[in-house]
Amino acid sequence: MFYGADYNPDQWPEEVWAEDVRLMQEAGVNIVSLGIFAWSRIQPAEDMWDFAWLDTVIDTLHAGGIRVNLATATASPPPWVSATYPETLPADQSGASYWPGSRQHFAPSSPVYRRLAGELVRRLAERYVHHPAVVMWHVGNEFGCHLPMDFSDAARDAYRVWLREKYTSIAALNEAWGTSFWSQRYGSFDEIFPPRLAPYSHNPSSMLDWRRFTSDMLLECYLAERRILQEAGATQPITTNFMGPFKPADYRRWAPHMDVIADDCYPDPANPHRVRDAAFQRDLVRSLKPDVPWLLWEQATDAVNWRPANPGKSPGMLMAETAQSVGRGADGIMFFQWRQSRAGSEKFHSAMLPHAGTETRTWDAVTELGARLAALPTLPAPAPGTDARVGLVFDWENWWAVEERDHPVLLDYLAMCLDWYGALHARGIQVDIIAPEEAAGERVDLVLAPALYLLRDEGAAALVRFVENGGTLLGGPFTDIVDAHDQFLPGGFLTRLGDVFGIRFEDFGALPSRGVGGMGVGALTTIAPDTGTDAARVGVRYGDVVFDGGLVAEHIHARGADVLARFADGLAEGGPALTRHRHGAGEAWYVATHPDAAGIDAIVAAVVAGAGIRPVVENLPAGVEAARRGDLVTVINHTDAPVSVDIEGTDAETGAAVDHLELDPQQVAFIRVAVTRPETEQAIAPAEGLAVPVA
Numbered sequence: 001m002f003y004g005a006d007y008n009p010d011q012w013p014e015e016v017w018a019e020d021v022r023l024m025q026e027a028g029v030n031i032v033s034l035g036i037f038a039w040s041r042i043q044p045a046e047d048m049w050d051f052a053w054l055d056t057v058i059d060t061l062h063a064g065g066i067r068v069n070l071a072t073a074t075a076s077p078p079p080w081v082s083a084t085y086p087e088t089l090p091a092d093q094s095g096a097s098y099w100p101g102s103r104q105h106f107a108p109s110s111p112v113y114r115r116l117a118g119e120l121v122r123r124l125a126e127r128y129v130h131h132p133a134v135v136m137w138h139v140g141n142e143f144g145c146h147l148p149m150d151f152s153d154a155a156r157d158a159y160r161v162w163l164r165e166k167y168t169s170i171a172a173l174n175e176a177w178g179t180s181f182w183s184q185r186y187g188s189f190d191e192i193f194p195p196r197l198a199p200y201s202h203n204p205s206s207m208l209d210w211r212r213f214t215s216d217m218l219l220e221c222y223l224a225e226r227r228i229l230q231e232a233g234a235t236q237p238i239t240t241n242f243m244g245p246f247k248p249a250d251y252r253r254w255a256p257h258m259d260v261i262a263d264d265c266y267p268d269p270a271n272p273h274r275v276r277d278a279a280f281q282r283d284l285v286r287s288l289k290p291d292v293p294w295l296l297w298e299q300a301t302d303a304v305n306w307r308p309a310n311p312g313k314s315p316g317m318l319m320a321e322t323a324q325s326v327g328r329g330a331d332g333i334m335f336f337q338w339r340q341s342r343a344g345s346e347k348f349h350s351a352m353l354p355h356a357g358t359e360t361r362t363w364d365a366v367t368e369l370g371a372r373l374a375a376l377p378t379l380p381a382p383a384p385g386t387d388a389r390v391g392l393v394f395d396w397e398n399w400w401a402v403e404e405r406d407h408p409v410l411l412d413y414l415a416m417c418l419d420w421y422g423a424l425h426a427r428g429i430q431v432d433i434i435a436p437e438e439a440a441g442e443r444v445d446l447v448l449a450p451a452l453y454l455l456r457d458e459g460a461a462a463l464v465r466f467v468e469n470g471g472t473l474l475g476g477p478f479t480d481i482v483d484a485h486d487q488f489l490p491g492g493f494l495t496r497l498g499d500v501f502g503i504r505f506e507d508f509g510a511l512p513s514r515g516v517g518g519m520g521v522g523a524l525t526t527i528a529p530d531t532g533t534d535a536a537r538v539g540v541r542y543g544d545v546v547f548d549g550g551l552v553a554e555h556i557h558a559r560g561a562d563v564l565a566r567f568a569d570g571l572a573e574g575g576p577a578l579t580r581h582r583h584g585a586g587e588a589w590y591v592a593t594h595p596d597a598a599g600i601d602a603i604v605a606a607v608v609a610g611a612g613i614r615p616v617v618e619n620l621p622a623g624v625e626a627a628r629r630g631d632l633v634t635v636i637n638h639t640d641a642p643v644s645v646d647i648e649g650t651d652a653e654t655g656a657a658v659d660h661l662e663l664d665p666q667q668v669a670f671i672r673v674a675v676t677r678p679e680t681e682q683a684i685a686p687a688e689g690l691a692v693p694v695a
Helices: 014-027 052-063 079-084 111-128 153-167 170-177 204-231 251-257 274-288 317-327 361-375 396-402 413-426 436-440 457-468 597-611
Strands: 002-007 031-034 067-071 134-138 262-264 294-298 330-335 390-393 431-434 446-449 472-475 503-507 523-526 546-550 555-558 562-567 576-583 586-591 624-629 632-637 643-651 657-663 668-672
Touching: 002 361, 014 052, 014 361, 031 052, 031 134, 031 330, 052 067, 111 204, 153 170, 153 204, 170 204, 204 251, 204 396, 251 274, 251 396, 262 274, 274 294, 274 317, 274 413, 274 431, 274 624, 317 330, 317 361, 317 624, 317 632, 317 668, 330 361, 390 413, 390 436, 396 413, 413 431, 413 597, 431 436, 436 457, 446 457, 446 597, 457 472, 457 586, 472 597, 503 576, 546 597, 555 576, 586 597, 624 643, 632 643, 632 657, 657 668
Parallel strands: 002 031, 002 330, 031 067, 067 134, 262 294, 294 330, 390 431, 390 446, 446 472, 472 586
Antiparallel strands: 503 555, 523 546, 523 562, 562 576, 576 586, 624 632, 632 668, 643 657, 643 668
C-alpha cells in the first residue's frame, strides 16, 4: 500500500529536507509525488538548468526509504515562458488572453508550449529514469482543471487540423453538423473558428466536436510527454491524476493510455450526499481500468481552501474516507500535500504536516492512518464480473450533448446518474460505471442507463445484445434521442431501443423546472401488472404506490410492454410512466420521468430483485457502507451512532474469525470472506495487487 503526499521541497530551505524525511518515516510515508510545480526552479531561464537541488532531494528521500513518483513539472510554466513566447498563452471565449500569475496558463495545442514542455521532460527523463528511487512518473497535473477550454489562435489552428483528420472533406463536416440551418454552411476548413463569443446559441453538433477536440488536445499533451519518457527508457508506470467525473475530459478515452488510474478526490464534509458522491467517484475510476488497482493521489487531511466555506473533517472521517477508497480498489493513499505551504493560494489547505506541527489532531490522524495501512495484508485486485453485477452507464459524450442549450428541459446528467446510483449504494449493491458499449459482455446482469440522450450505434447494439442475452436494462427518460453527431435519426425517437423497451415515444412533455430528483410534478400511480386495475398498493416488488416525477412526463405508448405505472395528472395523465418488456432472454424497463427518491428506490428494488442482484452484505443498517474487492469486504460506519453488522469471515487485520461487527461512529473493518463467481459458483483465489517497481 502506497502512502504519502505531494512534496514541494522547492518551497522550503534545504535545512528542512532532512527533517521532512524523518517525519515522513514517523508518519509511515513510503512514497511522495515530487516536483509537480517545480518548472521555474528546474529551469529558471530558457538557457539555464538547475538539477542540483533535485538531485539532493531525491537522494535524501531514497536514503530514507521513500520512493518517488516523479512529476514532469509541466503543469505551470514559469514567467519567462509567456514573457518570451506570448503565443503560448490561452484565450477566453472573447479571444482575450489569460495571463500568468496563477497556474495552467498555457494553450494545450500551442506548438511552442509543447516544444518547451517536451525539452523539460526529456532532460528530467534522461537524468532520473534509472534512479532507484523513481518508481512512477506523474505527467502534468489535473489536466484542464482550471482551464477546460482554450479559444486561442493556437487552438483555432489545431481545431482545423483535427476536423480535417476527422471528416476529410468539408462536405462531410457540413452534413455532420447540419450547417444548412442558420446559413452556417462552410466552404473550407479555414473558415472554421473555435466557438468564441457569439450572439446566441452555437451549433450543438459543432459544440460536441469542440468538446471532443478539447479533451483530445489535453490528452495529446499527456501522450507527448509519455512518449518522451518511454523513448528515454522509462519502464516505471506512467500516468496522470484524474478528478473523478470531470466533464471537460473524456477519461474513458484516456484510460487505455494510463498504466494505472490515479485520482484526486475531495469530498465536502458539508455535503449531505458526501458518502454517496465519493463512492460514485471511486467506482468510476475503478471501472475505467477494472483489472488494475488504482491510486488515490490527492485527498485532504482536513479542510481545503477553495470552497465558500471550508469545514474540517470530524474525528474518524479521514479513516472512513480512506477506507472507502481501499474498499473500492485503491492500492495507494496520498494527500495534497506533505508540508502545509506558508505562502500562496493554497496556504490554508490542510496537509499531512500542518503549520501547528506534530502536536495536532491532524498529525495524530495521519500517523495512525499510516500505521494501519502499513499493517494491512496484501490486498486482492478488484475482480470485474464478481465484485459488481450492476452497471450504471455514464458516458462523457452524452454528458456534453444532453446538457447543451435549447433542449426541452435543462438537465443535470451527473445529478440524475447520482440519484440512481444512490439508491443502489443505499442498498449496499456494488456498481461498475460503464460505457454503453461495455454492456454486451458478461460483466454485469443489470444495466441502468438514465438520460442516455446521445447513443452511438455501437452502444445501442451492445445494449440490445445485452437484453437479448438475458440481461435486465432500465432506461429513460431522454434516452436514444440523437446519434453521435447530435442529430435526430429518421423515424423519430427511440429508433434503436424502442423494440427492446416495447414502447413508442411520441413527445417529451417537459414539466416546469423545479430541479432534478423529486422537485417536479406529475404524480405516478402504480397499477397491478396482472389485472390492469388501479390499486392502492402493488406487490412488494414495487414499494410505495405513489411518488412524484420531475423534469418530463414523456408521452409514450406501450407496444408489447406491460404498463406498471401511469401518470396521475398533467398533459400525460393516464399515460404510461413505467413499463416492463420481455425481449429475447431478458427484459427492459422504461421510466418516462425522473422520479423522486422514493420512486427511484421503489423501481430499483423491483429491478434488482428481478435480476437476482444481492448486496455485498445483507441487512446493512442505514448509513453503513460495504464494498467488495475480491475476497475483501470493507465495512464503514458513516453514522454518528454505534451499529451492529452481521458478516461472516476473518478480520483481515487481526486474523480473528467474525460472525458480526460492532462498529463505533466512523469505524472501519476489513473482512476476508468466501467469494463465488455467479456464473460458476466456484470459489476464487485472491489476486495480486498492483505491481510497481520497488527501490
